[in-house]
Amino acid sequence: xxxxxxxxxxxxxxxxxxxxxxxxxxxxxxxxxxxxxxxxxxxxxxxxxxxxxxxxxxxxxxxxxxxxxxxxxxxxxxxxxxxxxxxxxxxxxxxxxxxxxxxxxxxxxxxxxxxxxxxxxxxxxxxxxxxxxxxxxxxxx
Amino acid sequence: xxxxxxxxxxxxxxxxxxxxxxxxxxxxxxxxxxxxxxxxxxxxxxxxxxxxxxxxxxxxxxxxxxxxxxxxxxxxxxxxxxxxxxxxxxxxxxxxxxxxxxxxxxxxxxxxxxxxxxxxxxxxxxxxxxxxxxxxxxxxxxxxxxxxxxxxxxxxxxxxxxxxxxxxxxxxxxxxxxxxxxxxxxxxxxxxxxxxxxxxxxxxxxxxxxxxxxxxxxxxxxxxxxxxxxxxxxxxxxxxxxxxxxxxxxxxxxxxxxxxxxxxxxxxxxxxxxxxxxxxxxxxxxxxxxxxxxxxxxxxxxxxxxxxxxxxxxxxxxxxxxxxxxxxxxxxxxxxxxxxxxxxxxxxxxxxxxxxxxxxxxxxxxxxxxxxxxxxxx
Numbered sequence: 001x002x003x004x005x006x007x008x009x010x011x012x013x014x015x016x017x018x019x020x021x022x023x024x025x026x027x028x029x030x031x032x033x034x035x036x037x038x039x040x041x042x043x044x045x046x047x048x049x050x051x052x053x054x055x056x057x058x059x060x061x062x063x064x065x066x067x068x069x070x071x072x073x074x075x076x077x078x079x080x081x082x083x084x085x086x087x088x089x090x091x092x093x094x095x096x097x098x099x100x101x102x103x104x105x106x107x108x109x110x111x112x113x114x115x116x117x118x119x120x121x122x123x124x125x126x127x128x129x130x131x132x133x134x135x136x137x138x139x140x141x
Numbered sequence: 142x143x144x145x146x147x148x149x150x151x152x153x154x155x156x157x158x159x160x161x162x163x164x165x166x167x168x169x170x171x172x173x174x175x176x177x178x179x180x181x182x183x184x185x186x187x188x189x190x191x192x193x194x195x196x197x198x199x200x201x202x203x204x205x206x207x208x209x210x211x212x213x214x215x216x217x218x219x220x221x222x223x224x225x226x227x228x229x230x231x232x233x234x235x236x237x238x239x240x241x242x243x244x245x246x247x248x249x250x251x252x253x254x255x256x257x258x259x260x261x262x263x264x265x266x267x268x269x270x271x272x273x274x275x276x277x278x279x280x281x282x283x284x285x286x287x288x289x290x291x292x293x294x295x296x297x298x299x300x301x302x303x304x305x306x307x308x309x310x311x312x313x314x315x316x317x318x319x320x321x322x323x324x325x326x327x328x329x330x331x332x333x334x335x336x337x338x339x340x341x342x343x344x345x346x347x348x349x350x351x352x353x354x355x356x357x358x359x360x361x362x363x364x365x366x367x368x369x370x371x372x373x374x375x376x377x378x379x380x381x382x383x384x385x386x387x388x389x390x391x392x393x394x395x396x397x398x399x400x401x402x403x404x405x406x407x408x409x410x411x412x413x414x415x416x417x418x419x420x421x422x423x424x425x426x427x428x429x430x431x432x433x434x435x436x437x438x439x440x441x442x443x444x445x446x447x448x449x450x451x452x453x454x455x456x457x458x459x460x461x462x463x464x465x466x467x468x469x470x471x472x473x474x475x476x477x478x479x480x481x482x483x484x485x486x487x488x489x490x491x492x493x494x495x496x497x498x499x500x501x502x503x504x505x506x507x508x509x510x511x512x513x514x515x516x517x518x519x
Contacts, residue, residue, distance in 0.1 A: 002397040004385065011403055040228035041194075042402060044384055045327065047233050048345060049306065049411060050433035050451065053323040054233060055342035057349050058189075058437055060384060061196035062402055064228055073390055077229075079403030081198055121240075125302050128242050131258040135250060 001107050003093070005114075010092065011078055013113040015085050021109070022088035024102050025069065025095045034073065035066035037083035065090040072098035147490075165208050177201040186406070186438020187211055191475045192218035193331075193350040195405050195437055212352075212479040219476050229386045232399055236409045236435060239380040240302040243439075247374035248413055254304040259379060260439075307376035308411055308431065317429045339466050344454055348447045349436050351473035359463055359473065360446030363453045368463040370456075372432055372449055375413040379439050382407050408441050410434040412448035430455075 010018045025031065041059040048055060065076040065086040074094025076086040096103050178185065178201040185200045192200070192215040199218060207213035243259025246252050258264075311317040327342030335343055348356060363370050381404035388398050412432035417425050432452030434444040453463045454470075462468045472478060 003388070004397050004399050004401060007401040008383075011401055040226045041222065042229045042231055042384065042386060043227055043329070044195075044231045044405065045233050046382075046435065047235050047322075048433040048435065049236065049308070050320075050431035051323060051341065052320045053325065053327075053341055055327045055345040055349075056329055057234075057346075057405075057407070057435060058193035058195060059222065059227065060231075060402070060405060061194060061199060061225070062228065075390065075400065077386065077400055077402050079384065079405075080196065121302065124242075128257060128259055131243075131260075133256040133258065 001110055003096070006092075006096070006110060007089065009110050009114045009117065010089060011085075012117050014116075015082075015088075017109065017113050018085055018088040018092065021095075021102075021106055022091040025091050025100065028102070029069050029095075029100070031091055031094070032068045033065070033087075034068050035064070037063050037065040037076075037086040039081060040064055042077075042079075067091055067094050069094040069098045069100070172205050174198070174201045174205055177204055183439065184209070184211065186440050187353050187443075188214045188218065190437040190440055190443065191215045191350060191352055192222065193437075194218050194222045212475055215352075215475045216480070229389060231402075232385045232387055232396070234382050234384055234405075236378070236382060236407065237306055238303065239378060239382050239407070239409070240404070241304050241378050241380040243379040244304050244376065245374070245378075246307045246376050248376075249307060249310070252307050252310075252376075257304075261441075302380075304378070306411075308413075311375075311413075311429055317431070335470060337467055339470060344466065344470060345433070345447075345451065347470045347474065348434070348450055351443075351447070352475035352478065353440060353443045355473040355475075355478065356450065357442050357446045359469055360449035360453075363449050363461075363463045368453050368456075368461050369458075370414050370432075370449060370453060372412040372414045372452065374445060375411040375429075375431065377408070377410045377441060377445065379408045379441065380406070406438055407435055408439055408444040410441070410444040410448040412445065412452060414452050 010021075040062055042062050043059050044057050045054055046057045047053070060079050061081065062077055062079050063082050063086040065083070067074050067076075067087070067090040069091075072094050074090045074092070074097055076089030076091070076093060078085050078089060178197050181201065181204060184204060185197050188200045188204060188211055189195050189197065191211065192203075194200075199221065200214065203214035203217040203221075204211075206217060241257065241259075243261065244254065244257045246256065250256075308317065312319050325342075327346070328340050330343050330346050335347065339347075362368065364372075383404050384402050385396075385399040386402060387394050388400065391398075410433075412434065414430045414432055415427055416430050418428045420426050430452060432448035432450075432455075434447030434449075434451060436443050436447065450463065450469060453461070454466050456464045457466070458464045
């Protein structure tokens with residue numbers, strides 16, 4: 001699974017999944033922490049729709065962590081102050097970079113988590129759609 | 142007279158800071174940061190937007206420390222932000238890809254996807270709810286449980302969280318210019334000071350981090366006559382905008398290999414402004430321009446006001462203060478304006494003494510002249 005989809009699932013889903021996958025790696029491989037989880041900023045670039053140009057809306061606080069497994073580097077970065085999650089994300093990222101065999105079995109778990117995220121969002125959206133206005137034309141004759 | 146340099150006040154300042162802490166704590170109430178984050182959504186959104194730093198947790202802490210003063214909380218966050226390293230720049234976030242939780246248009250009744258009110262105070266009676274005085278945790282849990290049960294039983298087909306842009310409708314009809322995508326790297330006012338004439342990216346950055354009240358007041362002035370616009374809300378949406386960064390190790394720009402870092406909640410307003418355009422052979426036609434507003438959090442008034450000021454500044458006629466970029470952009474920043482006004486409280490003994498000296502000298506000269514006049518009259 002590509003990184004974009006993977007990180008969406010791991011960040012939007014339960015933090016337990018990231019912890020579980022990372023633990024599988026930590027218990028079997030030497031994980032070297034290159035950069036401990038630390039706070040920093042990401043500047044967010046937005047496209048506006050009047051002239052379709054770019055500008056900066058502001059920064060987001062993030063926690064970032066870097067690890068190494070064998071010769072492969074992994075980065076974990078997540079909005080907010082979440083040291084543990086950043087570390088787990090970095091381990092998972094490095095595992096994919098190092099093409100460790102464990103990652104081959106992860107797709108199923110990730111897809112299941114994605115399904116749960118989607119189902120929760122459908123529920124949320126169903127509720128939001130209750131606030132959709134149902135216009136009635138008034139008889140003014 | 143001569144001036145004497147003085148120093149002092151260290152102890153008084155220490156005691157004053159202690160007294161400030163006493164004011165915060167004297168009732169014995171320990172305000173939990175989690176409670177602020179849970180219940181002060183609008184204030185947190187305002188503080189994050191004005192400080193230009195998205196972090197509900199830090200905003201809540203700043204609000205606690207500042208005892209609820211938005212200007213002080215913004216000051217604290219701006220100061221803290223300056224201590225953190227900027228690690229990355231995001232990929233371009235497209236508000237069109239926002240997961241919408243509220244989306245309305247004041248210009249068109251029937252819009253694809255419909256008018257979705259979401260959570261809004263717009264239709265509340267604004268009657269003070271005294272029942273909140275005795276709200277209990279049990280009652281809240283009961284209410285929530287009923288809410289979930291009632292809400293999530295829907296088995297109707299649920300539409301997508303993504304909504305088409307209302308204004309695409311006008312673009313398709315040819316009533317609005319279709320701009321080419323402009324990928325020029327934006328300027329950053331936090332890295333390089335603003336100079337005039339400003340770039341569009343600088344203007345939008347300053348507007349989005351502007352003080353809510355100042356941005357709103359100036360936009361109101363535009364409509365009241367200190368400008369030329371009377372816009373309508375083409376589309377207003379509130380929702381979550383996903384943020385991604387490119388792979389910094391391999392310097393890949395492939396979207397599928399980017400890192401998702403989380404969502405930011407934003408309010409976005411596209412303001413429709415009718416303009417008369419002269420076409421071939423002097424024929425005049427009405428077209429629409431868009432004023433663009435977006436800000437962190439649910440702060441719709443600010444997003445709309447920003448949209449109004451964006452279009453106003455694009456006009457750039459110096460006779461209207463609200464079209465004068467220096468007038469608008471130099472006065473709407475919270476830290477700059479409140480900082481300058483409140484610095485007037487700091488000791489100005491020397492400057493004031495020199496003014497006092499001048500005033501005394503003028504008075505003395507006048508007295509001498511009056512004395513001379515009296516002598517002549519005699």
